[in-house]
Amino acid sequence: KSPDHPVAAIQDTETPEQRDARMAWWREARFGMFIHWGLYSIPAGTWNGKQIPGIGEWIMNTASIPVADYKALAPKFNPTGFNAHDIVALAKAAGMKYIVITSKHHDGFAMYDSKANDFNIAAGTPFKRDPIKELAEECKKQGIKLGFYYSQDQDWTAPGGAALKTGDHQPPTYHWDKAQDGNFQQYLETKAIPQLKELLANYGDYPAVIWFDTPTPDMTPQLAAEIVTVLNQYPKLIWNNRLGGGYKGDTETPEQFIPAQGYPGRDWESCMTMNDTWGYKSYDKNFKSTETLLRNLIDIASKGGNYLLNIGPDSHGVVPPEEVVRLHQVGKWLDVNGEAIYGTQPTLFGAEAGSFSDTEKDKDGKPKFIPAWDWRSTTKADKVYVEIFKWPHGTFHLDKMPRKVTGAYLLADSAHKPLKFNQSGDRVDVQLPANGLDPIATVLVLEAAK
Ligand code: FHN
Structure with missing residues (x-):
């Protein structure tokens, strides 16, 4: 427990052997599927007839959409094309060993049946199903790990969740509607923490990973410690370095790049998009080639990291065909050559080999x-x-x-x-x-x- 950590996290208390055991499957895996899927797949990059620049899942923020207007998307969300079996099978065909899905992104919409907050897919849409539960069941059946992305720090539809004036990477437009007024601690204690508890408790063997996002100065060590207290009850859980409050977590998370030397001595995972958005954008066709994706995977493995490659299903729950094709091609290569990727150690020749x-x-x-x-x-x-x-x-x-x-x-x-x-x-x-x-x-x- 360091002075700025009011509560010690598992990484501070476990032995190196315990840590190796906890991280073993993740280190072996090398390749995972990121899924960004939510209400933003309905506008799919267009609002009031205008194409909105930037990443699709940020449309509410980028277009300063009022909370009530954004919430009005929920009754229109009926992704009947979603098929957990097919998505898990796709990940497996691609040679991926785990999936991390957005259980709630910055827009605050929960993609699972949440009792803690009714802005969620089971309560607020005609769809009424719980995709996270369906995925958890399929992942268990098909023998692959499942993790949940959870935006703990930003929530643009919950009072207090969008109160930030500073951010580390996006334009400082975090607050554009009176409905967002509120207190960050209150948001954490009435929404984020109760939802994290649900996610940790209600999905059987999963989540294997909690993938936090976008730490900001609002997440003080004291507030982060409230979350760590919850995480500490799940001793097998792996969580990343984006909680905030000075907690290092288990993994470094370079985004959209491959660090030249990896992170010697740290577990790490490069997350990347296939085109230029995480959440579905109907007109973004700038897909990377299969060659680039495969080179990225190999380059990352050679430096001892994991590749978390994103797909963005559309508002019907369907994975864009360009993504499916590429994943199958990468998987075909791994069918033959996977031995050179899974469970490997980094290059002996230096990253500049x-x-x-x-x-x-x-x-x-x-x-x-x-x-x-x-x-x-x-x-x-x-x-x-x-x-x-x-x-x-x-x-x-x-x-x-x-x-x-x-x-x-x-x-x-x-x-x-x-x-x-x-x-x-x-x-x-x-x-x-x-x-x-x-x-x-x-x-x-x-x-x-x-
Ligand atoms: O703001 C998010 C973004 O929408 C996306 O979820 C990525 C994925 O790593 N994380 C944040 C930016 O760092």
């Missing part, structure tokens, strides 16, 4: 260092994987190999036909076939025990 050119010299006349965006590497106790993006002609060479190589083959070659290689000191040269086995990334396996 590369090799020294045989032909080019640097300014001192030494072999020029070629950074390895052409390839990445992941590690297990007995193997080193090299995910090669740009297929080299002839031999592939690695410098600074700290282990003795005893064999080499391509992971996608089901016969594991041995490749010729030569190791001299810490340099390894492997003779590759003329072509790779995958247009995006072919994995070279080096048998090399610690």
Whole structure:
């Protein structure tokens, strides 16, 4: 318990062994599905006939929509196309090992059956179902973890929840309607904490993760401690670094980027969109290519992190087809090459990995260092994987190999036909076939025990 933590969190009290046990499934997972889904999928980026710039789930804020007008979306929300089985199956087909869904975003609308507040999908819509419950049941059936995103700090429809004057990343427009007047502590104690208690208690084995968002100065250490007291009752729970009040949580959460060196000594997860919005926007078609998504996953794994990749279902509960296609393509690659991603350790070659050119010299006349965006590497106790993006002609060479190589083959070659290689000191040269086995990334396996 540090002086600015009125209540010690689990991370402060557990032993390193307990922590490893608690984080084990998450560290193994490497790839998860983020789902941003809520009322904002109805306007889908357009309000009063105008296309509203920015991310879709922020439309209430960006367009300064009055609370009453925004709340009037609820009776129109009837996402009968939502199918928990299909979404969980999609995550599994993509090779994802966990799902994190918005149980309540900044708009304050709960996507589950909440008794603590009636602005929710079960009480306020013709749909009347509880998608979080349906997902929890499916995740259990299909054997995948489920976590809940919860916007603890911002709530634009609850009095006191939008009282912030400062934020760390969005324009300082946090309060635009008298209906938002109120006291932050009161909002926390009458809505956020009761809802967190419901979410933690009512969904069987889940949540495996609580994903907090957007800490602001309003979340003082004292107020955050009230939440930590609740979290402490769930000793298996993993929660991120966005609670606020100085609590570090379990995971770093770089958003929309991959940290150059990862976060050595910390668990971390890059969350990213597939297009330019988290919540569905009907006209945002700026989807990243499957190649980019896969490179991101590999790059993140090589630095010891997880990739939390977002989908944004529409107002019918349907996942945009562009997202489905890409997820299936990533999953096809993982079906063959997943061994090089799941449960791996970071690269042995440094985040700036590369090799020294045989032909080019640097300014001192030494072999020029070629950074390895052409390839990445992941590690297990007995193997080193090299995910090669740009297929080299002839031999592939690695410098600074700290282990003795005893064999080499391509992971996608089901016969594991041995490749010729030569190791001299810490340099390894492997003779590759003329072509790779995958247009995006072919994995070279080096048998090399610690
Ligand atoms: O403001 C939110 C945003 O809408 C989205 O939910 C992302 C996801 O990480 N988090 C916040 C911005 O940091």
